[in-house]
Amino acid sequence: MRRLFPLALALLALAWAGAFPERAIPFEGKTLSGGYLKLAELLEKGPVFLNFWATHCPPCLAEGPELGRAYARYRDRVQFVAVDVQDDPRMARFRVKDWGWDFPVVIDYYADVARAYRVRHLPTSFFIAPSGGIVAVHVGLLILRDAEGRVARDFLTPNLERLLRTP
Numbered sequence: 001m002r003r004l005f006p007l008a009l010a011l012l013a014l015a016w017a018g019a020f021p022e023r024a025i026p027f028e029g030k031t032l033s034g035g036y037l038k039l040a041e042l043l044e045k046g047p048v049f050l051n052f053w054a055t056h057c058p059p060c061l062a063e064g065p066e067l068g069r070a071y072a073r074y075r076d077r078v079q080f081v082a083v084d085v086q087d088d089p090r091m092a093r094f095r096v097k098d099w100g101w102d103f104p105v106v107i108d109y110y111a112d113v114a115r116a117y118r119v120r121h122l123p124t125s126f127f128i129a130p131s132g133g134i135v136a137v138h139v140g141l142l143i144l145r146d147a148e149g150r151v152a153r154d155f156l157t158p159n160l161e162r163l164l165r166t167p
Contacts, residue, residue: 024048024132025116029106032084032093037104042079043130047163049074050126051082052114055091057122059141066143068099070156077164081106085114085122125156127163135159135166 028038042048051067053060071080080103084092089107096105108114117126120139127136142156 019120020118020126020134020137021116022134024050024126024128024134025113027106027113027116029108029113032089032096032105032107035104037081037106039081042081043128043132045079046077046130047135047166048079048081048126048128048130049160049163050117050128051080052085052108052117052119052122052124053082054085054087054122055095056087060123061095063123063141063143064095064099064101066156068101070160071101071103074160075103078160079103083108083113085119086111125159127159129163129166131167133166135163 024039024043026038026040028036031037039048039050049070053063055061067080067082074080080101082096082101082103082105084105085108087107092105092107106113111119117124123140123142125138125142126134127138129135136159138155138159142154142159143151144153146152
């Protein structure tokens with residue numbers, strides 16, 4: 001049984017690796033602010049950080065302020081966009097304002113965009129090169145804090161830096 005465990009883990013890792021698209025799936029949609037967003041237009045400006053979230057997702061609520069701080073640091077180098085999946089736009093607007101998100105938030109009422117990206121769990125984040133290639137995908141909280149509030153694990157900053165180094 002012990003010999004089968006590493007094999008099962010390897011097969012699971014292979015299945016998980018193929019679970020997400022290798023290239024960005026083009027999409028467009030209405031934003032919470034009433035505008036309209038096209039992913040292709042963002043990619044013309046540079047690399048894109050794409051985050052899928054919802055207000056009914058506790059980890060998303062914990063992650064929201066962290067993304068606001070990251071946006072303040074990277075706003076001149078990375079295009080941030082969030083996709084609010086099957087959510088009440090009024091609640092989403094409240095959270096976005098509270099977190100200070102100045103970046104576009106697309107409304108995904110029917111989870112069409114989430115389905116195209118094969119998102120099964122929230123939050124899920126994609127790091128997309130200007131060429132459209134997906135450099136990294138992260139499922140779950142991007143920044144984990146310990147009991148004292150110190151950063152214990154940071155998956156966001158290294159992936160944003162990696163994204164900036166990708167041609």
